[in-house]
Structure formats: C-alpha cells, structure tokens
Amino acid sequence: MTSAAPTNGHVIRTRAxxxxxxxLRAVDAVNLEVSTGDVYGFLGANGSGKTxxxxxxxxxxxxxxxEAEVLGRPMPTARRSVLxxxxxxxxxxxxxxxxxxxxxxALLDATGSDRSRGQERRARxxxxxxxxxxxPADRRPVRTYSQGMRQRLGLAAALMRRPPLLILDEPTNGxxxxxxxxxxxLLLELNAEGTTIFLSSHLLAEIEQxxxxxxxxxxxxxxxxxxxxxLLKPTGVxxxxxxxxxxxxxxxxxxxxxxxxDRLLVRAKDPARLNAYLVGEGVRVDEIxxxxxxxxxxxxxxxxxx
Amino acid sequence: MIVVELIKMMRRPRTWLIIGMLIALPTLVAVLxxxxxxxxxxxxxxxxxxxxxxxxxxxxxxALGVVLPLLLPIAVAVLGGDAIAGESQTGTLRYLLVxxxxxxxxxxxxxxxxxxxxxxxxxxxxxxxxxxxxxxxGRAPTTGTVSLSGSTLTQQELGWxxxxxxxxxxxxxxxxxxxxxxxxTLTKSSIGAALGTIGVLIASTVLLGLxxxxxxxxxxxxxxxxxxxxxxRDPILWRDVARGLVVQLGYLAVFxxxxxxxxxxxxxxx
Numbered sequence: 001m002t003s004a005a006p007t008n009g010h011v012i013r014t015r016a017x018x019x020x021x022x023x024l025r026a027v028d029a030v031n032l033e034v035s036t037g038d039v040y041g042f043l044g045a046n047g048s049g050k051t052x053x054x055x056x057x058x059x060x061x062x063x064x065x066x067e068a069e070v071l072g073r074p075m076p077t078a079r080r081s082v083l084x085x086x087x088x089x090x091x092x093x094x095x096x097x098x099x100x101x102x103x104x105x106a107l108l109d110a111t112g113s114d115r116s117r118g119q120e121r122r123a124r125x126x127x128x129x130x131x132x133x134x135x136p137a138d139r140r141p142v143r144t145y146s147q148g149m150r151q152r153l154g155l156a157a158a159l160m161r162r163p164p165l166l167i168l169d170e171p172t173n174g175x176x177x178x179x180x181x182x183x184x185x186l187l188l189e190l191n192a193e194g195t196t197i198f199l200s201s202h203l204l205a206e207i208e209q210x211x212x213x214x215x216x217x218x219x220x221x222x223x224x225x226x227x228x229x230x231l232l233k234p235t236g237v238x239x240x241x242x243x244x245x246x247x248x249x250x251x252x253x254x255x256x257x258x259x260x261x262d263r264l265l266v267r268a269k270d271p272a273r274l275n276a277y278l279v280g281e282g283v284r285v286d287e288i289x290x291x292x293x294x295x296x297x298x299x300x301x302x303x304x305x306x
Numbered sequence: 307m308i309v310v311e312l313i314k315m316m317r318r319p320r321t322w323l324i325i326g327m328l329i330a331l332p333t334l335v336a337v338l339x340x341x342x343x344x345x346x347x348x349x350x351x352x353x354x355x356x357x358x359x360x361x362x363x364x365x366x367x368x369a370l371g372v373v374l375p376l377l378l379p380i381a382v383a384v385l386g387g388d389a390i391a392g393e394s395q396t397g398t399l400r401y402l403l404v405x406x407x408x409x410x411x412x413x414x415x416x417x418x419x420x421x422x423x424x425x426x427x428x429x430x431x432x433x434x435x436x437x438x439x440x441x442x443x444g445r446a447p448t449t450g451t452v453s454l455s456g457s458t459l460t461q462q463e464l465g466w467x468x469x470x471x472x473x474x475x476x477x478x479x480x481x482x483x484x485x486x487x488x489x490x491t492l493t494k495s496s497i498g499a500a501l502g503t504i505g506v507l508i509a510s511t512v513l514l515g516l517x518x519x520x521x522x523x524x525x526x527x528x529x530x531x532x533x534x535x536x537x538x539r540d541p542i543l544w545r546d547v548a549r550g551l552v553v554q555l556g557y558l559a560v561f562x563x564x565x566x567x568x569x570x571x572x573x574x575x576x
Contacts, residue, residue: 090400108405
C-alpha cells in the first residue's frame with residue numbers, strides 16, 4: 001500500500017465544493033483548509049451541511065461541482081489510496097447488533113486490503129478498545145450496549161489503524177460528562193503525537209476547548225475560517241466590574257465602550273495601569289481584566305454579518 | 307471481502323433459521339406420507355412425490371420440488387434484499403465503504419454470498435431429505451430406480467442425475483438473487499427489497515397461468531424452474547433445462563448490471 005502523499009501542509013483542501021439536491025444547495029462553494037497537526041473544529045447548526053461535507057470528503061456523497069483534496073490527493077477519485085489513512089466516524093456509530101464489539105471490529109478490520117497478520121490485527125483491536133475505555137474481553141452483543149458504549153466502539157473503529165487523519169462527526173455524542181472528558185483527552189493525546197483531527201460538532205464549548213482552528217458553516221456556506229487563538233485574541237478592551245459605575249464613566253469619559261449592569265467595557269491597552277488609576281481615584285474595583293470574546297459571540301457576529 | 311461476507315452470513319442466526327424452515331416442510335411431508343401412506347396420484351402434486359412411497363431415494367428430489375416453487379425463492383429474496391439495504395439500515399454500509407471496500411467489490415461479494423447460501427440450503431435440504439427418505443419411506447428396489455420414462459436407472463446414474471438436478475436448482479435461483487440485489491440497492495428497507503422481489507415472482511407466476519401471455523412465457527424467471535424433472539427422463543430431455551439456464555443467466559446479467567449501475571454512483575446519505 002502506498003503511504004500518504006506529501007501534502008505541502010494541507011491535509012484537507014476543498015475548492016468551491018458544492019452539493020445540490022434539486023434547488024437546495026446543501027453545500028455551497030465551500031473552501032476548507034485544514035493543515036497538518038490541526039485540530040479543526042467544523043461548526044454549524046443541524047442541517048447546515050456539515051455531514052454532507054464530511055461525506056463528500058470521504059467519497060460517500062459525490063459533489064455536484066468543485067474539488068476536494070484529502071491527504072494531497074483528489075477525492076473521490078483517489079479513495080482507494082486515501083481512505084486507508086483516514087479513521088472516521090460519520091454521523092452515528094454503527095455495528096452489527098448480534099455480534100460483540102471486538103467481533104465487529106474484527107470483521108471491519110478484515111475487510112481491508114492490508115496484509116496484516118492475525119496476531120497484529122487482534123492486538124490493535126484490543127488496544128483500540130482499551131483506548132476508548134471498552135473491555136476487549138466483553139462478549140456481550142452490541143445490541144445490549146448503551147449509546148455511550150456504541151459511541152466508544154465507533155471511535156475504536158476509527159482509531160484502530162492509527163490513521164494520520166481522523167474525521168469525526170460529533171465524537172462525544174451520547175457520552176456522559178466524564179466520558180466526554182476522557183475522549184477529549186484521548187483525542188488531544190493523539191493530536192500531540194501528530195494526528196490531524198477534523199471534528200464536526202454543534203457544541204461550541206467542545207470546539208472552544210479542543211480546537212486550534214475553526215470553520216463555521218451556515219446554510220451550506222463557510223462564513224468563517226480562522227485560527228481559534230486569533231479569533232479569541234485580546235480585543236484591546238478591558239472589562240471592569242465595579243459598584244461605582246457612574247463615577248467611573250465620568251472619570252473615563254469617551255473611552256468607555258459599553259455599559260451593562262455593573263460592568264464596563266473600556267478601550268485601554270493595559271489593565272494594570274487602568275486599575276491603578278481607578279483605585280487611585282477611589283473607585284471600588286471588584287474585578288478587572290482584558291476582555292475576550294467567547295467563541296459563541298464570534299460565531300453569532302459572523303452569522304449576523306452573513 | 308468475500309470471505310468476510312461468508313463469515314457474516316454464517317454467523318447470523320437468521321441464516322440457520324431460514325435453513326431450518328426449509329428443512330421443516332419436507333420433513334413434515336415425509337412424516338405425513340410415512341404415517342398415512344397416502345401419496346398423491348401419479349402425475350398430480352409436486353414432482354416425484356407419488357414415487358417416493360415406493361422409493362425413498364427419490365425423496366431429495368421430491369423435497370426440492372416442494373421447496374423450490376415458494377420457500378426457497380422467498381429465502382433468496384430475503385437474503386438478497388437484505389444485502390445492501392440491510393447494511394444501509396444498520397448504518398454499517400458507510401463504514402464498509404470508507405474502510406475502503408470498493409462498491410463493485412462489495413456488490414460482488416454480496417451476490418456470491420447469496421449464491422453460497424443457496425448452495426448451502428440446497429445441500430442441507432438434499433442431505434436431510436435423503437436421510438428421511440431412507441428411514442421413513444420406501445426402500446429402493448434392488449433392481450434400480452425407475453425413471454419417469456419407465457426405464458431403470460442404476461444407483462450411479464441416479465446419483466449423477468441428482469447432482470445435476472441440485473446444480474440446476476441452484477442456477478434457477480440466480481435470477482431471483484440478482485433481482486433482489488438490484489432492489490436492495492434502490493432502497494434502505496431490506497423488507498421492501500425482499501417484498502419487491504417476491505412481487506416479481508408472483509407476477510411471473512400469474513402470467514404463466516395466463517394463456518394470453520404465452521408470448522412472454524419463455525422469458526419469465528419462474529418458467530423453467532421445475533425443468534430439473536426432465537433430467538430423470540430417458541433419454542434426458544435437455545431442451546427446457548437449457549432454456550432455463552439461458553433465462554437465469556440473462557436475468558443475472560441484466561439485474562447485476564443494473565444493480566452495479568445504480569450502486570456505483572449512488573450518494574450514501576442514510
């Protein structure tokens with residue numbers, strides 16, 4: 001099997017990728033750029049075209065127009081050489097309900113064309129199950145699994161062959177908070193070892209906690225694509241919480257941006273100097289610090305612009 | 307991939323349940339015949355059934371004649387209809403395709419699996435009914451079995467003609483398998499695909515009963531199913547067997563191609 005082609009930094013790149021269903025443009029001229037080593041958060045409401053995009057990247061759905069390049073090769077033309085290097089979870093996990101988790105993985109693994117030995121296969125199935133917190137010796141059929149366990153099994157299937165690229169659709173769906181945290185930690189570990197992760201989700205908090213880069217899809221259009229830290233960088237505004245709102249406004253005058261209840265947004269470069277000044281003037285400062293927007297605000301603003 | 311599909315089939319409880327049902331009917335027939343000694347009059351009822359009371363070695367053929375017109379095609383329709391639609395229903399289809407398994411390859415593996423099931427089912431039915439025939443029904447006359455034309459067949463002759471007949475029954479199911487596979491690529495419901503296939507078979511049977519339809523009779527998938535009886539005439543009457551072979555291969559080619567054309571460019575968005 002050929003190894004993944006050199007990708008000049010881009011693991012996924014699409015140009016004007018479009019999928020039409022009749023008059024509906026489910027995905028509309030999307031230009032994705034995912035670089036090696038990214039944890040890319042692909043955000044969008046339900047029905048915004050996330051899943052269709054993911055399916056086009058994996059060659060399950062054929063684009064109406066536009067191009068997609070994954071691991072440096074065109075999809076879906078090169079699916080035979082590209083897909084072995086991708087681990088994926090598409091929408092929801094699926095398994096044969098009458099077989100155990102490890103039997104399911106063994107069947108899926110055996111459909112591949114790589115020439116691994118039986119022992120090697122058993123070993124990697126065991127490792128993948130342990131990684132996601134399932135017991136490889138569990139002989140119960142999948143139909144008795146809880147939704148969280150099915151989700152873990154789906155992740156194990158994606159991780160099984162140590163792919164350099166993971167494409168995961170809602171990976172923590174159905175997991176309890178502790179499970180969510182475990183899986184998040186596992187994914188970040190894999191990323192630190194060099195795995196590029198493309199993660200689609202409608203959970204802003206999840207993306208904010210894990211991702212290095214964000215793309216936002218709205219009605220099929222990519223309305224935002226940026227490094228997360230540049231989106232959430234300090235804004236040159238300081239937030240001040242104080243009981244002496246009025247006095248504060250009089251003191252600062254035109255640099256006060258906005259006022260809400262007991263909080264002021266002030267245009268200032270240095271929170272420490274602003275603090276010293278206010279305290280010197282006898283203002284009771286309860287809380288002061290650089291103001292950062294949350295991802296939610298960024299997304300809502302981009303949404304409003306579009 | 308073919309091996310994986312075969313393993314999947316063998317590990318499904320459903321496969322064995324269907325085979326169990328295929329054995330149950332001839333067994334019931336054998337028990338009833340042995341208990342009452344009331345065979346159908348010669349020339350009426352399923353083929354060979356009138357002869358088995360005197361010669362139990364013919365019972366495998368009678369059993370196939372019993373299951374062939376209805377039970378076996380339904381079993382094939384259920385399995386074939388489930389081939390792609392079933393994977394689509396459980397959601398495993400998309401994981402197979404991103405593994406990646408080539409779509410043509412998957413289709414081929416599914417077809418081979420259905421044919422393998424027919425082979426397995428026919429062999430099990432033949433073996434079980436042979437045992438039942440020997441135990442419950444008449445002993446073979448030591449002079450050899452009497453053919454449909456009245457001449458005597460040696461054990462050896464009967465053996466290879468039976469083997470030929472089993473082969474012909476398996477081939478007769480190819481058309482059903484291909485039609486079911488095609489329907490299976492059209493829908494996400496395996497029951498829908500199976501029912502569609504059974505609908506085709508019912509339509510074929512209805513048309514066969516209609517004299518006005520005689521122009522289309524030679525092209526109907528069920529037309530030559532029972533032609534395996536002709537293998538037990540002396541000399542063997544090859545005409546219908548050969549036509550049956552051509553019809554089945556025709557259905558196999560057309561519907562496999564249609565299934566491929568539909569499936570290879572289909573958007574998988576279940």
